[in-house]
Amino acid sequence: MRGRHILAGIGVAAVAVLALLAFAWRPAIAPIAPPAQGSFPQDLIDAGERLASIGNCIDCHTAPGGPPGAGGRAIHRKYGVFHSTNLTPDPETGIGAWSEAAFARALREGVSRDGSHLFPAFPYAHYTQLSDADIRALYAYFMTRPPVKAPNRGNTLPFPLDVRPLQALWKALLFTPGPYRPDPAHDAEWNRGAYLAEALAGCGVCHTARNLLSAEEVGHPYAGAAYEGWYATPLDISPSPRLWTEDELFAYLRNGESLPHGVALGPMRRIVSNLSRLSDDDLRAMARYLIKLNRPSGAALEPRIARGLSPAQPSTDTQRAGHKIYMEHCASCHGAPGSPPPVARSPLGLSEVLWNPYQAYNLVLTILDGIDGRDGLPGSMPGFRDKLSDDDIEALAIYLRTAYTPLPIWGLLAERIKLARNDPMSLP
Ligand code: HEC
Ligand code: HEC
Ligand code: HEC
Incomplete structure (x- = not known):
């Protein structure tokens, strides 16, 4: 009797595992010979370079003191430590054998070239919203970097969180793939700002708190969150006793300082440096989008300023x-x-x-x-x-x-x- 129950249990578990594997399965995309360095137009590469900076790709994919883009930077999350990967076109340890389709799938769906699911420590939930044109430019940029041989360092996560097929369930619950869809209730400038903040710069990666499953809280974007020893300040209801104006926010993001809000600190300084690659018009659009989220706490502010x-x-x-x-x-x-x-x-x-x-x-x-x-x-x-x-x-x-x-x-x-x-x- 007992033996039969155990066998049945094993059977159910096996079926569940097979069902998960079938559900999670994504095909590998065939490797290619690394494209010749001259095979991309220079203006596309230049555009990609700007995007890779504003999107913090290079920052997060560079270990302290390591070669740019070769990965190995540690990302500390509640459940473990992740390491960014080698994005240089080395065919063995980087993405040299990746076609543009494989690269686009990684950004749009969080799936690696070999078909395995990527962890959301890679903020693909933002990059899924990138336009085809921007993804193409990023690809051109990364494929024309000097290749660096640097094996990926892997992640330190406890079982079963390290099981990549389980990420398919995470995605089914918490991830909406697809390019940014302009909101017709707003004008083109607002939508441009939203695209830049949400899809490319991923301000929410640090400024939005995460739920128990390590996904950014959809209901409370920009409500503030701890980040590597710092606290990424709430941007929806700013704690500042002086309400931000659009001009002040623009100045802060452009120069790293805005009276009376002070200077950018800690990791926010890198972000401001990266944003220097945005044109004034684009940065203005972003400030205009974000300032709308900054709700006043009304008359309560006056006594606060006095204090x-x-x-x-x-x-x-x-x-x-x-x-x-x-x-x-x-x-x-x-x-x-x-x-x-x-x-x-x-x-x-x-x-x-x-x-x-x-x-x-x-x-x-x-x-x-x-x-x-x-x-x-x-x-x-x-x-x-x-x-x-x-x-x-x-x-x-x-x-x-x-x-x-x-x-x-x-x-x-x-x-x-x-x-x-x-x-x-x-x-x-
Ligand atoms: C906050 C840090 C962070 C930022 C910012 C970031 N990445 Fe990553 N990226 C990662 C991590 C971590 C992984 C590995 C995830 C894993 O192990 O599943 C990764 C994986 C990838 C992969 C898959 C590589 C492979 O071998 O499977 C690609 C492609 C990639 N990132 C491209 C980009 C691009 C392009 C940008 C900018 C638009 C970017 N990343 C920005 C952290 C980051
Ligand atoms: C890598 C993490 C990280 C990312 C990404 C990030 N920030 Fe920050 N940000 C911080 C931290 C930490 C602080 C708090 C330190 C400080 O005051 O400068 C901060 C502070 C700020 C402040 C100042 C708030 C105040 O009241 O003083 C603003 C405004 C801001 N960020 C806007 C942005 C915008 C816009 C983006 C996207 C373009 C962004 N941040 C992306 C980490 C980040
Ligand atoms: C040698 C000069 C100097 C000394 C001494 C100094 N600071 Fe600062 N501090 C600065 C400068 C410069 C800034 C940048 C802010 C600015 O210029 O508006 C700054 C910024 C800060 C900020 C961030 C404010 C913001 O949001 O922009 C804090 C907090 C701070 N200081 C606290 C302290 C404390 C506490 C002490 C004493 C233990 C101290 N400082 C001593 C020069 C100094």
């Missing part, structure tokens, strides 16, 4: 300790509390990093590591990793938060400061 400009006096021991540290280490550049900074600089009290409702990550990492101005963007600040202890940073963060905002102190602040110092990638 951000005239801080409360420290009243607890911790606040007093934080105030002292501020005067010693920060006031020379940011000004004494309540007085304007000595040079034309955004008042710290209005910075989004103090007003973030969820996490102090951006404040803590900026204090620890400063701002590296070597990328040519505005803002350069020393780090205080060696000068300030975790307790100092906690007191400073509590002082700044309570002096300039009416918001509660962030939860688990002490633990998170420790993690930010030692292992920021593990911050939840």
Whole structure:
């Protein structure tokens, strides 16, 4: 009896596995001889180069210090670490043997040339919306890079999440393939902005929180999310006490700085550098699209601005300790509390990093590591990793938060400061 049940169980499991494999099966696309370097027109390659920059392809497909586009960059997600792949035209370890059809299928459907499903750490859910013309240009660009031999590093995921055929189920639940469809309720400029933000630049990759299945929350785009130790600020209801205008957003994305919102920090600096490849018209369209998402919290903003400009006096021991540290280490550049900074600089009290409702990550990492101005963007600040202890940073963060905002102190602040110092990638 028992044996029969076990056999039946095995039978059911086998049928389920076979059904999954049949459902998930995609054909391999035949390898090609790598196209000759001269087989693409130069203007198509140039267009592809711009797109690969704005789409962050090169960034994410380059390991720190590694050859551009040869893959190996780690992407930390809740369930494990992914590694980007080699996109140079090396026939063995890169995409040299990929036809344009194979390349287009990867972007449109998240399927590799050999027919295996790709993980959504590769943001194909955005790139599926790219136009045929843009995919063609990207292909021309990647196939004309110098080939680099660099084997893919694979991913570290627990079983069964590492089973690629299961991705077919994920797609069936959470993925809508197909090119961007213009919204007839809006004009051409708005649609251009939406295409650039959604299909190409993938702003939601960092700014949209993920659900339990690691897909971007469809219902709450741009509501903010943790990203590699930083917090990609909500873009729908900005925590900033001053509502963004379209011009301010344009200036921030164009120059990496916009008074009174301050400078781009952390990973957002790379994004601003990449966006420098967009024309003013295209960037304007993107700002116009995104600013429509930025909902005001109405009259509540006025008192917030006042508070951000005239801080409360420290009243607890911790606040007093934080105030002292501020005067010693920060006031020379940011000004004494309540007085304007000595040079034309955004008042710290209005910075989004103090007003973030969820996490102090951006404040803590900026204090620890400063701002590296070597990328040519505005803002350069020393780090205080060696000068300030975790307790100092906690007191400073509590002082700044309570002096300039009416918001509660962030939860688990002490633990998170420790993690930010030692292992920021593990911050939840
Ligand atoms: C956030 C990081 C990230 C960005 C941005 C990104 N990719 Fe990737 N890409 C990945 C990862 C990770 C993989 C591997 C996924 C896997 O192992 O299933 C991948 C895989 C691929 C593959 C499949 C390669 C293969 O050997 O199967 C192609 C093609 C590709 N990316 C092209 C692009 C292009 C073109 C862009 C820009 C439009 C881009 N990627 C942007 C992370 C990224
Ligand atoms: C690789 C992750 C990543 C991507 C992709 C990304 N951002 Fe960001 N962004 C961040 C982080 C982290 C911050 C918070 C640090 C800071 O304030 O600069 C941020 C901050 C911002 C801010 C400032 C918000 C504020 O209130 O100060 C704006 C505006 C913004 N991003 C817009 C965009 C747009 C538009 C795109 C797409 C073109 C984009 N981001 C893509 C990570 C990202
Ligand atoms: C040597 C000058 C200098 C010192 C000292 C300094 N900063 Fe900065 N800080 C800057 C500059 C420059 C920027 C870029 C912002 C700007 O120019 O508007 C900046 C930006 C910041 C930002 C990001 C604001 C935003 O959103 O743009 C924070 C937060 C910050 N500083 C906190 C501190 C704290 C806390 C201290 C003391 C521990 C400190 N800074 C010390 C020069 C300095």
